[in-house]
Amino acid sequence: MTHLARTRPASGALVRRVVGTPAEVAATVALVRDSGRLLSMTRPQQLPDGHRVTVTIRFLNPRPIRAHRSRRGLAxxxxxxxxxxxxxxxxxxxxxxxxxxxxxxxxxxxxxxxxxxxxxxxxxxxxxxxxxxxxxx
Incomplete structure (x- = not known):
């Protein structure tokens, strides 16, 4: 199972640590890369359990975060x-x-x-x- 852990964002980009099997991590990185939002990534590192790997990726935010939701329909x-x-x-x-x-x-x-x-x-x-x-x- 792939896990995206939050880390400190840098200048409009999101930084996430991806944890999972090598196939899951490769699929997640490929998805971000194919969308054209991948900025950088670290080398995969094997976790002590021997079955999972971790990679830290930096990518562009797909959508801006809005602080206020519109309630026009309700109004x-x-x-x-x-x-x-x-x-x-x-x-x-x-x-x-x-x-x-x-x-x-x-x-x-x-x-x-x-x-x-x-x-x-x-x-x-x-x-x-x-x-x-x-x-x-």
Whole structure:
């Protein structure tokens, strides 16, 4: 198993000690070298256990370390969720208010319909059974 140990960084570069089997260390060094970031490396040294080696490599940092993370997504999502919640609440309140007033509206429409029918029948030349002052019944 390859192990990268932290050591003191030098001028924008990272310094790591790679510990592992010779194949693992060679693969790690090849990966850094092929990416074009390898600056230098030490000669491999055999560890006392006889199976592992160690190499110290110096390479360019692949990405700058940012001290502050952006929370733009969270800053947009929270107000958007609040607007949706308030809109939903107001829609439910509007529907409840319309349902509560619906019998009054239906009664008013019924009264206006009856008045319109009575006015229409009484405006003609003949009397449909209701006596009006213009037919002399």
């Amino acid at each position: 947009i999502a929270v107000p958007a969720v609040g607007v949706v919640a308030v809109t939903g609440y107001l829609a439910v309140q509007l529907v409840r208010a319309v349902i509560a007033v619906l019998p009054l509206i239906a009664g008013g429409v019924l009264v206006l319909t009856v008045i319109a029918v009575l006015l229409r029948r009484s405006s003609g030349r003949c009397c449909p059974g209701l006596h009006c002052p213009g037919c002399h019944h």
